[in-house]
Amino acid sequence: MSDFNNDRRKLIKNIVIAGFGIHLVGCSSKPSTTSEQTEKPQVLPTDPIPEIVDKIEAEVIENNVTYFTKLDESFEKLATYFNLHTTKSPKIIALVNNSKGVSEAIRYAKINKLPVAVKSGGHSFEQFSSNIDGLVINLSLLNTFEWKENHQLKAGPACLLKEVYEETLPKGRILPAGSCATVGLGGLVLGGGYGLFSRKYGLTCDHLISATFVDGNGEIHEVDKHHELLWALRGGGNGNFGVVTSMTFETQPIPTKFETRKFKAYKLDPIRAKQIFEQWFTLAKNLPESYFSAFVLNGNALTILVTFYEGYSPELEILEQALTPITDKQTKSTTTDIAKQLTYYYGIQNPLYFKNASAGYYNEMTDIEGCIDAVLERVVNTKGLIYQVNTLGKNINSPLFEKRSAYPHRSYEYLSELQSYWNEGQDAKRDRLLSAFEDIQQLFYDNGNHAQYRNYPSLGFPDWANSYYGENLTRLKKIKLKYDPKNTVRHDQSIPTS
Ligand SMILES: Cc1cc2nc3c(=O)[nH]c(=O)nc-3n(C[C@H](O)[C@H](O)[C@H](O)COP(=O)(O)OP(=O)(O)OC[C@H]3O[C@@H](n4cnc5c(N)ncnc54)[C@H](O)[C@@H]3O)c2cc1C
Structure with missing residues (x-):
């Protein structure tokens, strides 16, 4: 058996173990789009006995695509997304095994006039990989x-x-x-x-x-x-x-070595937050290309992270000299175990209640001077609200990459993001966070910071298509017209046909 088949078999086994049981009875390759199905689906046992894995494998291979409706026990599990705050529910989920399966699912959706959304990892902030009463193509078996x-x-x-x-x-x-x-x-x-x-x-x-x-x-x-x-x-x-x-x-x-520096500051007031922000913002973009840095203001607590892997530099020395006297704690680390180091940034892996969004790209303090005081004040006074600014620049801004790709925001030195998290039932906290979140979005918008990162989308961006794609929007619209003229593959912020 090839590696590919081994991997797929392992995945199917994992789906069964995880309770993502694919039901076999009633999994026709052309389901009814009405809710008239009456046959109760068979639920697979959670014990992945070999015959069941065999049977699922045979089913998936034979059909290229297996369809699930809300009557199927496994539908809800297949419809799980990372952001629990946004809830959508498609009419049909098409679990595909290959490109042919995707092709069949799209043709089926067109015949039945269903919009198609596409799910890979399910981490879209706004759940653009799902839809309401449409068809979702679930690619989770394509992971080899x-x-x-x-x-x-x-x-x-x-x-x-x-x-x-x-x-x-x-x-x-x-x-x-x-x-x-x-x-x-x-x-x-x-x-x-x-x-x-x-x-x-x-x-x-x-x-x-x-x-x-x-x-x-x-x-x-x-x-x-x-x-x-x-x-x-x-x-x-x-x-x-x-x-x-x-x-x-x-x-x-x-790289053979990976190093970090962290600067922490606590109980910040807006004036001190601004003082540290200005120092970091002015100097971080000068760090060499093997460096990354992030300014992470979480309510009134700040962490500045610097990572690098090609040695200490004079630019880092300048940044350290500027930040050390005005922050409360500084730490360093060096490791040769890159794999272990990367796991420190893996984050929470289970679905969460959250609202995150891009908060603009910028280069100079002048780009944000009209709103940054009010933004920092709002963040410092809103416990649980996170304002994060990350370094970009250097080779991201290569003319070759610019020519070869539709990603439009290469010339910016910084990308920022707003984040807020809460638990189930914390409605008051959620409302408080979302209110501050929207106020800050408005502050940036009114200040003219309209360029946004497509992978950090928000339904709150008024001119989202230009914000995400800038001057590449016109060319992308032509491609949309050529490859999807009937707008079958779509979500709330997909490229329009006109
Ligand atoms: C916790 C967290 C951390 C993140 N960290 C980073 C980071 O460090 N750097 C960064 O750049 N981004 C980061 N992101 C943003 C991330 O890049 C986007 O959320 C990304 O779109 C998620 O991809 P996905 O396949 O998991 O999501 P999905 O929800 O499956 O898909 C996201 C979007 O892509 C479309 N799509 C997915 N697969 C396909 C496909 N095969 N064909 C066509 N369209 C497809 C979907 O329709 C949807 O619009 C982070 C997001 C989260 C939630």
């Missing part, structure tokens, strides 16, 4: 890896970032990507993808060299370097005009 020549890696869109690191690091390679363990590679790449290694190597989408893509008519395309679709898929492809079923990437050598 295959190494090619020259350290190139072919990966399924549902591979999670921690699986990507576990696959690449033991081979001495890395695909520069984000840090959260359970984010899906599909959504991350198609919207850009940045992280600790981006300033040296570029975004994750800059490493994409070919892909298999099923368009909004159900046609399958092999996309390589000269294809206009590859340009679009590098940062402009999230659920916009079709479904990516496989991606091949260039990878990079892993």
Whole structure:
């Protein structure tokens, strides 16, 4: 049996163990779109006995796609998303086994006039990978890896970032990507993808060299370097005009050493928060390309993180000299165990109640001077609200990458994000956080900070299409018209046809 078949079998077994039992009775490949199904679905036992795994494998292989309706026991589990705050429920979930299955599901949706959403890792902030009463293509079985020549890696869109690191690091390679363990590679790449290694190597989408893509008519395309679709898929492809079923990437050598610096400050008032912010903001962008830095203000507590992997630099010395006297605690670490170090940034892996969104790209203090005092005051006085600013710049801004990709915001030095988290039943806390969140979004908008990161979407962005895609929007609209003229693949903020 090939590695691919072994991997798929392992995955199906895991689905059964995890209770994601795929029911076999009534899983026709063409379900009724009415709710007239009366047959009670058979529930699989949670013990993954070999005959059951065999049976599921046979079913999936035979049909390319298996459909689930709300009457199926496993429907709710397949419809689980990382953000518990946003709840949508499709009419049908199509669990696909390959590109042919995606093609069949799209054709089925078109016949039945159902909108199609696409789910890889399910981490969309606004749950754009689901819909209400439409069809969701669930790609979770497409999560295998295959190494090619020259350290190139072919990966399924549902591979999670921690699986990507576990696959690449033991081979001495890395695909520069984000840090959260359970984010899906599909959504991350198609919207850009940045992280600790981006300033040296570029975004994750800059490493994409070919892909298999099923368009909004159900046609399958092999996309390589000269294809206009590859340009679009590098940062402009999230659920916009079709479904990516496989991606091949260039990878990079892993560094031999990884170092960090942390600066913490507590019980900040807005004036001190601004003083530290200004120092960091002015100096962090000068750090060399192997550096990443983040300013993370969580209510009135601040952490500034600096990571690097090609040695200490004069620019870091300057930053340390500026931040040490005005922060309360400073720590350092050095390791050669890169794999272990990356796990420190994996974050929470279970679904959460949250509202996160991009809070603008900027270069200079002058870009935000009209609102930053009010923003910092609101954050410092709102316990649980997080304002995070990350460094971009250096090789993200390469003219070659700019030419080859639809990701439009390369010239910015910083990307910011708002975050808020609460638990089930904490309605008062949620309302307090969301109110401050929306106020801050408005402050930035009124100040003219309109460029936003597509992978940190918000339904609150008034001019979202220009905010995400900037001057590439017109070209993306042409691609939409060519590959999905009937707007079959869509969500609340997908590229419009006109
Ligand atoms: C906790 C957390 C941490 C994060 N950290 C980072 C980070 O460090 N760096 C960073 O850049 N981003 C980060 N993100 C944002 C992340 O990149 C996006 O949420 C990303 O879109 C998630 O991809 P997914 O496959 O998990 O999500 P999904 O919800 O499955 O998909 C997201 C979007 O992409 C579309 N899509 C997914 N797969 C396909 C496909 N195969 N074909 C066509 N369209 C598809 C969906 O329709 C949807 O619009 C983070 C998000 C979270 C929740």
